[in-house]
Amino acid sequence: MRTILFIIQKEFRQIFRNKAMLPIIFVLPFIQLLVLSNAASFEVKNIKFSYVDNDHSAASRELISKFQSSSYFVMVDAFSSKKEANVQMQKGKVDVILEIPNHFESYLVADKKASLAVSINAIDGAAAGVTNVYITQIINSYNQKTQSKLYQYNDNSFVQPQSIITIPSFWFNNNLNYKTLMVPGILVLLVTMLTLFLAAMNIVREKEMGTLEQINVTPIKKHQFIIGKLFPFWVLGLFILTIGLVIAKLAFQIPIVGNIGLIYLFTAVYLLVILGLGLFISNYTDTQQQAMFIAWFLTVIFILMSGLFTPIESMPVWAQQITRFNPIRYFVEIIRMVMLKGATFSDISTPFFIIAFYAFAINGLAVWSYKKTN
């Protein structure tokens, strides 16, 4: 026990003496959390809106004013012809062209229906889809208003407009604030990346410096060495989580509905998976550079297949099966469930036991291969 404590002490000393790594461990993650959470946005805002009004009627002006008053759209210009507008679309100056045809108002009054042409820049398909939803919403609400008006005009009698209004209720994230979704996810990412990289590089470093050879001639036991080497990074992982949660609460007002102890319990086990993976990587590499590359390669796959940026449900089935082996996937799922939904242990017990099993498996494998290579 004394030996383990001494190695841990030595490890912490080395971490705090590494002037190049200190800011990477203690400053960069939190800057990343602050910057990424604000930048990695799915919201589509500042859509450059333009229109071609061929009708110049009260009805067309009213429709255009609807767009003007929306906070999602920025009015760029009115064009006299579609051709002119298309040129600007080509140049990337406008994202949306709304074309109002001639006799728009008269058709609307006479036939109670009229058509509109909408062109959307779809280079970013996802953004175009969102833009289309916004436009449809605005046109729908315009439609309902004019319909009720038209009924009144034509029949000279008051008719109750017939329409169904849906009022969606968004559970767990009432305002559809994407930060509520992203901040816990990015926090997971930072905790994972840092602990994986540091753990993988740490043991390789001893190999690279030749100190591992010196250590191997001593009567120190494998478990003492491994625990002593990895424990500091386990602590570091929990430390980053703590600071991250504080930032999430104070800077982003992310609700923490569930039991915070549950998040720590899960992270404690989850970090064992990551540290085991780091040990495993370092067993099969000889230099910090190699370890870095492998860790980076794995992290990219883990992140993209974690459901952090793209929902797992929309992946092809085979990809969904692969994500079952991705520890980040479970962490993202659980931290969101506990923080936003207030999930209890029984809700997250399945992923919890899966992660516990992975921790057991990868560490067993890592310790076993550690023996073999020496």
Place this chain on the structure above:
Amino acid sequence: MSIQVQNISKSYQNNLAVNALTFEVKEGELFGLIGPDGAGKTTLFRILTTLLLANEGTATVAGFDVVKDYKSIRSVVGYMPGKFSLYQDLTIEENLNFFATIFGTKLEENYDLIKDIYVQIEPFKKRRAGKLSGGMKQKLALCCALIHKPKVLFLDEPTTGVDPVSRKEFWEMLKRLQQKGITILVSTPYMDEAALCDRIALIQKGSILKIDTPDQIIQNYDKTIYDVQSKNTHQLLHDLKNYPTQYSVFAFGEFIHYIDKNEAFNSDELENYLKEKGHQELVIKKSKTTIEDVFMDLTNLKQ
């Protein structure tokens, strides 16, 4: 016997690094492995310190088998690898305490053993190991290898890259450690250090050429060596090699060492031959045999 090596062989892929070595080191002996780079010295050290498994053969260190009792060996040997391998970002003091702890001991416990060496680096004990000079690093490494009072000390090329004064000091330290009853196995590529060992093994390409005390090795050498010198060393080397009865010719410091095939060799005949070739300021005299001469001869024979 402190170290017993029986028929040890080790090859990397198809390269034979150590070829059926057999030798013994007595308790309290200062034993030298003398050989050039790539002779297999480090491989042998790694096998004896349980870092590497041999392909064939058996070996014991301090009475323990290197395969079966590797754990026991690790607590009774000290190993100083050729490359400095302590923590560069820890201070002298922290390095010592660290190794003391993992050997389950304390700096104070065996302080008298390392005292002589430690006092020399003690003024810098708060300095990080990475910032020490080569000589001081070497002393620190020796302290760390001694911290648990090992029975056997393995030193792999401890004086490579160290200045001549520190080298001399280092060998004096080894002599003192030997007096304290520690068996020392040391390897070196420097032939002049061989004379300081109790016994030496000359090794090349994984095989032992000769094992004996340095004096015996020199005494048993039956050939006479001549120092030859002239103004034009390059030409001299060439001409000596063309002399009909030459056995071996190689440069040795400011002289050329010449050995003849015939026992009844007359140096005057050689002198005349060289004068005919136009050499000036010619010197020919009998030389004192050194380990290096024997080593060069033995390696020539092998080739």
